[in-house]
Amino acid sequence: MEKATQPRAFYGSFFHTPEYGSFEYLERALIEVGEDGAIERVIAHDDPNQAAALAKVREAGTLYELGEGRFGLPGFVDIHIHSPQWPQAALALDEPLYRWLDERTFPLESKFADVDFAKKVYSDLVDQLLARGSTTAVYLGSAHLEATVALAEICAERGQRTLVGKTVMDDPKANPDYYRDASPEQAVRDTETLIREVEAIGRKSRAGAWPVITPRFIPSCTDEVLRGLGNLAESTGAYVQTHCNEGQWEHDVVLERFGKTDPYALRDFGLLREHSIMAHCPYLTEEEGEMFAELGVAVAHCPTANSYFSSAVAPVQRFRSQGIHVGLGTDISGGYSPSMYENIRQAVLVSRLLETGVNAQLPPEERGGLGEGTRLSLVESFWLATAGGAEALGLPLATFEPGRAFDLQVIDVKRPDSDLTGFGVFDEPIDRLARILYLSTPDNVRQVFSQGVLVCDKDAR
């Protein structure tokens, strides 16, 4: 995909969040990128060296200028998305979880036994995510090894950084006969093969590919497979992901089966390790949170899916103050939107409801809100979608700082059907950033670079 004329220096104005809670506006900055796609130098406009550096890259023909009315944002890091659920995004979200799974999700996911079908869906999904600025995605594949390896290959070809796992679901009592692992041994063997094959793809992929050990969630898995996957995590050091403490039903079922809650059961099977990614977690207690922080476990906050299936909102500010890594996930298709913009917005909105509680027929102190300090600001939510995801994965991404991968989305604020200029009224950097995050459509995202390489170009269409 790399072209001879690949730009090595990017000049324009950029927003990013190196620290939680604040943003930086790099106005008319020059970002120099190495051959490997990592940032080498960021030269501010008031740096006396900028003019000479600019002249040099202009002369060499390797300069990319964002241009008037355009701003750079880091590529998003979506840390929880189910790739085989893409064809049912937005469907059946009014159904209870068990019907959504039995009548929609399992029949759909079982179709990914057909690798040609899988390739067709996955090619479209990866393109659509890149078109919305998601340069890194952590995928839960179907229960099929071959289709999941195909997804990793498609990501590598198209330049999306990926962490990907074959979903494990072996319990005959909990899964349909037409769609489950044949046995716990087979599920562990398939996961071992996946680790080898995705690591091989990762070695030739410019942006990187990593395997992820992926039990669907405790209720779909036998004790034997959970133990086997825990041992595999220990012996290979691979990433682990699963759903944890997503809803009341799961919480109760796990408690009854093991006499302990989800997080402790997962820990005791060896599945909670540094950079393990636990989706949802609204039921996580303070004590369980301390354990997460100690082990370096990350939470994938999926605000849209929380609203549909959790009957609860994850208390992100408490997680952060406890020192837990937190990133953001679209959770296609428990969430309807493939856009991290949409999930940035939802994370802010649901945190406001969590702060106050929602039943206005009760006195304020009885509405169930967690009170002051609960809400997320827009900038904090932007951090979750970028630097927070990078921190969760332990990868150098998602800010414009030396040593980090250069992943960029170029936002045009003057599209004919989506003007984000606000008529020049209220035009401070925070106002510009807020309009981009709250109001932009996929059409505003004009170009996307991943690891320094152009991977989506709507201007060329």
Ligand SMILES: [Zn+2]
């Ligand atoms: Zn999920």
